[in-house]
Amino acid sequence: MSISVRNITKNFGDFTALKGVSLDIPDGDLAALLGPSGSGKTTLLRLIAGLEFPDDGEVHFDGQDTTALDVRDRRVGFVFQHYALFRHMSVYENVAFGLRVLPRKERPAEAEIRKRVMRLLELVQLDWLADRFPSQLSGGQRQRIALARALAIEPRVLLLDEPFGALDAQVRKDLRRWLRQLHDEIHVTSVFVTHDQEEALEVADRVVVMDHGHIVQVGSPIEVHDHPATPFVCEFLGSAVRFDGVVEGGQLRIGNWHRASTHAAGAVRAYVRPHEMAVLPGIVPEAAASFAIRHIVARGGLARLELSAEGGAIVEAEMPRHKLEAAGLAVGSPVSLCPDVVHVFPA
Amino acid sequence: MRRRVLPGFGLSLGVTLLYLGLIVLLPIAALLIKTASLSPAEFWATVSSSRAVATYKVTLSSAAWATLFNGVWGFLMAWVLVRYEFPGKRLVDALIDLPFALPTAVAGIALTGLFVRKGLYGSLLLPMGIKVAYAPAGIAVAMAFTSIPFVVRTLQPVLQDLEPELEEAARTLGARDGQIFRRVIFPVLMPAFLSGCALAFARSLGEFGAVVFIAGNLPNKTEITALLTYIRLQEYDYGGAAAIATVILASSFLLLLAVNALEAWSTRHAEPR
Numbered sequence: 001m002s003i004s005v006r007n008i009t010k011n012f013g014d015f016t017a018l019k020g021v022s023l024d025i026p027d028g029d030l031a032a033l034l035g036p037s038g039s040g041k042t043t044l045l046r047l048i049a050g051l052e053f054p055d056d057g058e059v060h061f062d063g064q065d066t067t068a069l070d071v072r073d074r075r076v077g078f079v080f081q082h083y084a085l086f087r088h089m090s091v092y093e094n095v096a097f098g099l100r101v102l103p104r105k106e107r108p109a110e111a112e113i114r115k116r117v118m119r120l121l122e123l124v125q126l127d128w129l130a131d132r133f134p135s136q137l138s139g140g141q142r143q144r145i146a147l148a149r150a151l152a153i154e155p156r157v158l159l160l161d162e163p164f165g166a167l168d169a170q171v172r173k174d175l176r177r178w179l180r181q182l183h184d185e186i187h188v189t190s191v192f193v194t195h196d197q198e199e200a201l202e203v204a205d206r207v208v209v210m211d212h213g214h215i216v217q218v219g220s221p222i223e224v225h226d227h228p229a230t231p232f233v234c235e236f237l238g239s240a241v242r243f244d245g246v247v248e249g250g251q252l253r254i255g256n257w258h259r260a261s262t263h264a265a266g267a268v269r270a271y272v273r274p275h276e277m278a279v280l281p282g283i284v285p286e287a288a289a290s291f292a293i294r295h296i297v298a299r300g301g302l303a304r305l306e307l308s309a310e311g312g313a314i315v316e317a318e319m320p321r322h323k324l325e326a327a328g329l330a331v332g333s334p335v336s337l338c339p340d341v342v343h344v345f346p347a
Numbered sequence: 348m349r350r351r352v353l354p355g356f357g358l359s360l361g362v363t364l365l366y367l368g369l370i371v372l373l374p375i376a377a378l379l380i381k382t383a384s385l386s387p388a389e390f391w392a393t394v395s396s397s398r399a400v401a402t403y404k405v406t407l408s409s410a411a412w413a414t415l416f417n418g419v420w421g422f423l424m425a426w427v428l429v430r431y432e433f434p435g436k437r438l439v440d441a442l443i444d445l446p447f448a449l450p451t452a453v454a455g456i457a458l459t460g461l462f463v464r465k466g467l468y469g470s471l472l473l474p475m476g477i478k479v480a481y482a483p484a485g486i487a488v489a490m491a492f493t494s495i496p497f498v499v500r501t502l503q504p505v506l507q508d509l510e511p512e513l514e515e516a517a518r519t520l521g522a523r524d525g526q527i528f529r530r531v532i533f534p535v536l537m538p539a540f541l542s543g544c545a546l547a548f549a550r551s552l553g554e555f556g557a558v559v560f561i562a563g564n565l566p567n568k569t570e571i572t573a574l575l576t577y578i579r580l581q582e583y584d585y586g587g588a589a590a591i592a593t594v595i596l597a598s599s600f601l602l603l604l605a606v607n608a609l610e611a612w613s614t615r616h617a618e619p620r
Contacts, residue, residue, distance in 0.1 A: 051515055071518050078519040084512035088534040088613075098520035101530070133615075146516075153520055 001062050001156040001189050002027045003048060008057030010043055017043040019213040020057070025191060025206065027062075030183045032200035033193045035210035036236070041193045042161055044210070048191065049159050050074045061156055077150030077188075081162040083142040085134040091145050092130040095120055098153035120148040123182070140171040144178075151186070160192035164199065176203050197237045201225060209233050231269055231345045240271040241315040241337070243288055244347065257288035257338055267347040274318040276341040279305065281327040287336030291315065296324070296331060307335065378596065381589035393590040402572040403594070409483055409571070410551035413490035417547050421498025422540065428499070429506040443500070446493045451556030454492050459561045462488070481563030486571060489558045490551035497550060501543030505536055538613040545606040549599060 003025040010018040018040045025031045033041040046052040048059055050071035058067045066074055085094050093100075095117045099108055108116065121127040124144040134142055143163060150158060163179070164172040180203050183190055194200050200207045201221040209217045209224060209232075217229040228234035235242075245254035245268050252261035254270055272288075283290045291307035294314065298304075303324045305317045317337060329335065382390065393399065428440055446454065462469045462480035472479060479485045509532065517527045533540075555573040562569040572595055579588035 049519060051519070071515075072521045072523070074519075075521075076519055078516065080512045080516060082510070082512065084510065084516040086513065086516075086531055086534075088537075097517070097522070097530070101517075101520065101522040101526045149516075149520070 003157055003189060003191070004060040004063070005044070005048065006058045006060065008044070008047060008054045008059070010040075010047060010052065010054050016213055018047070018054075021213070021215055022057075023208060023215060023218065025189060027189055028187045029205050030180070030190045030203065031192075031206040031208055032204035033191060033208050033210060034195070034197060034200040034236075036195060038212075039210040040213040041195075041210045045159050045161055045191060045193050048157070049076045049078050051078070075153060075156045077147075077153065077155030077158040079143070079146050079150050079158070079160040079163050081165045083134070083139075083146045083166075085142055085146055085149070087134050089133075090130065091121070091126070091132050091134065091137070092117055094134065094145060095149045095152050097149060116152065120151055123151070123186075124148045138171075139167045140175055143167065143175065147179075147182075151188075155188060158188050158190040160190065162193050162195070164194070164196075172199075179203060201237070209236065211236075228271075228343055231271065234271045234343050234345070238273060239316050240273050240343070241277070241317070243270045243272065243339075244268075245270045245344070247344075252342065252344060254288040254339070254342075256286050259342075261344065263344050264346070269345045269347045270339070271343040271345075272337070272339040272341065274304070274316045276339065277317060278338040278340065279317050279319040280336045280338060281329055281333065282336065283334050284336035284338070287338050290334060290336045293329060293331050293333050293335060296329075305335070307337075375596065378589055378592055381585060382593045385586045385590055389586070390590050393587045394594050398566055398570070399572070399575060399591060399594075401567040402570050402575045405483055405486065405569060406552060406571045406573075409486040410490055410548055412487040413494060413551045414544055414548040416487070416491045417495050417498045418540070418544050421495050421543065421547070422502065424495075425499045425502035425506055429503055443496050447496050451493055451554065452560065455489055455557035455560030458485070458489055458492060458557065462561065480561055481565075481569065483569055485561040485563070486558050486569060489561050490554050493554050493557050494547035494550040497546040498540075498543040501539050501546065502536060505539040509535060534613075538610050541609050541613065542606055545602060545609075549602050552595070552598065552602075 003023075005021060005023040008018050008021045009016070021040070021044060023044075033044060035041045043052060047054055050059075050066070050069060054067065058065055060066060061074070086097065089097070096113050099113045099116065102108075118127055118130070121130055124147060126141060126144055126148070129137060129141065129145075134145065137145065143166075147160075147163075160179075164175055167175065176199060179192075192203070201224075204221060207217075207219060207221050207224045208215055211232050217224050217233050219227075224233060225237055228237060234240055243254045245252055247253070247261050247263045247265050247268055249265075250260060250262075251258045252263065252268070252270070280287060289309065291309050291312075293305055294308050295306040296303055297306075298321060301321055302318050303321045305319065305324075306314050307317055308314050317335075385393065424443065428436065428443075459466075459480055461467050462472070462485060464470065464473055464480075466480070469480060477484070479488060513531055513535070514527055517531045522530065553573060555571070555577070558571055559574055562571065562574075564570050564574060572591060576588045576591045576595070579585075579591060
């Protein structure tokens with residue numbers, strides 16, 4: 001089921017959460033709404049679900065206008081950040097809830113409910129917990145039960161609000177991979193909200209970057225990561241070192257470093273990711289800039305360097321540890337940076 | 348011994364236990380000792396006399412009606428106070444505590460004044476054949492008045508803590524409003540609701556001040572158990588008074604036990620502590 005959001009505006013009192021937002025998510029996609037808090041991503045998700053209603057604009061499912069449709073009749077699976085499991089019901093009853101509240105004519109027989117609930121519990125690999133209460137489950141298990149419960153109504157779309165937000169780092173990582181696999185298995189159009197760029201890039205087919213009630217960029221994880229549309233996207237999708245540069249005579253120039261460029265002439269803001277630059281020992285005259293090492297964090301085979309010029313802000317760079325050691329670099333050593341890949345925006 | 352960060356455990360526990368012993372347990376012990384001065388036959392004769400049994404019936408049935416009324420009305424009151432914003436909400440919220448603050452005798456006199464033949468309500472109800480003052484119904488009214496805060500005040504915090512996500516989740520799963528209330532909201536409120544009702548019931552059983560003014564106190568008709576104890580005392584029948592008081596005491600204990608059992612049952616799914 002494709003989702004189409006058309007020109008939606010939503011105000012909460014004086015605060016405008018969404019300003020004329022339009023978005024198309026094709027059938028079977030797994031999309032991430034990514035943005036900082038207050039960017040309107042959760043509001044957009046709740047509008048698609050029907051838990052909020054827009055002041056202006058429309059929501060369509062498969063071309064059919066659902067804007068006025070009550071959430072109960074939209075058949076959306078919704079997963080909440082804090083699970084929202086019914087704590088007085090067993091896991092089994094939680095998953096069965098959506099079937100039990102169907103009008104009597106449509107309600108499946110008890111045996112059929114049992115079959116469907118157990119199949120869903122097997123799908124989330126927790127069939128052995130059917131008789132437990134939610135309070136006896138770990139966070140990751142609770143979230144998987146919440147997902148099974150949402151899937152029980154055979155939703156047309158699956159919406160997840162910061163589904164991993166309340167979990168520890170390790171569980172998060174596992175669950176992320178698992179959600180991706182699950183989506184590949186059941187192929188229901190899914191949208192999840194996150195403020196974690198790594199999560200969005202790792203799980204989604206399509207990343208929707210939001211800021212201040214606007215959609216800033218929509219694209220595949222590789223697109224938004226490699227070709228950020230604005231400085232905001234560039235900064236939000238992972239750390240980047242910002243340089244002030246200038247384009248003149250077909251050359252991009254940062255400090256003494258330069259390279260051919262097709263950008264319009266004028267002052268520019270240039271962003272370089274920590275892994276997309278060469279860190280050279282010592283003061284190199286033709287480099288973009290020179291710094292002193294303030295701090296070294298070793299992570300696996302990589303060393304993350306925190307650098308700063310005299311009195312300047314900290315910038316981050318990365319280099320393989322063996323190179324760091326071979327060059328004899330330590331805290332206090334001078335280094336110079338030469339960009340490999342530069343994201344250029346007009347200043 | 349493990350060291351504690353907060354000092355004063357020994358002293359505060361000591362004072363607490365001393366208080367409990369002097370103010371609560373000692374009088375109860377004295378009551379039981381007094382009762383023991385009667386022989387079993389005398390005891391049985393006192394507590395099973397037709398007049399005493401009539402007081403049990405009146406007290407229990409009136410308290411049951413009062414609790415039923417408070418269960419419905421108190422639930423509604425708590426719901427409205429938590430769920431909606433309206434002008435004067437804080438005032439209404441403060442008024443709920445009035446029955447706690449008011450001397451019960453004042454409540455009794457005020458209610459009697461309303462329900463007698465010439466009172467505001469009485470003049471309307473009596474022609475319709477509904478007798479409240481000096482009738483069992485009056486006892487229930489007085490009991491309901493003094494015990495309503497128990498239901499409202501135990502429900503309010505639980506209602507406040509009810510996450511809106513639970514209802515939203517139920518809605519996305521297709522539940523109608525009635526189903527959400529029945530299957531999602533009420534089960535969560537149930538433990539607090541039960542204990543609120545049980546407290547209201549216990550308070551009603553023991554209510555004296557408000558009831559004696561409106562009841563009319565006719566033996567075998569509108570005489571409550573607490574009053575009978577008082578009458579026995581006035582007759583210098585200390586043993587008889589103690590015997591009837593023991594019945595009240597035993598029933599209160601049973602009630603407490605039942606409440607705790609119910610609560611344990613209805614919170615069986617709660618977070619293990």
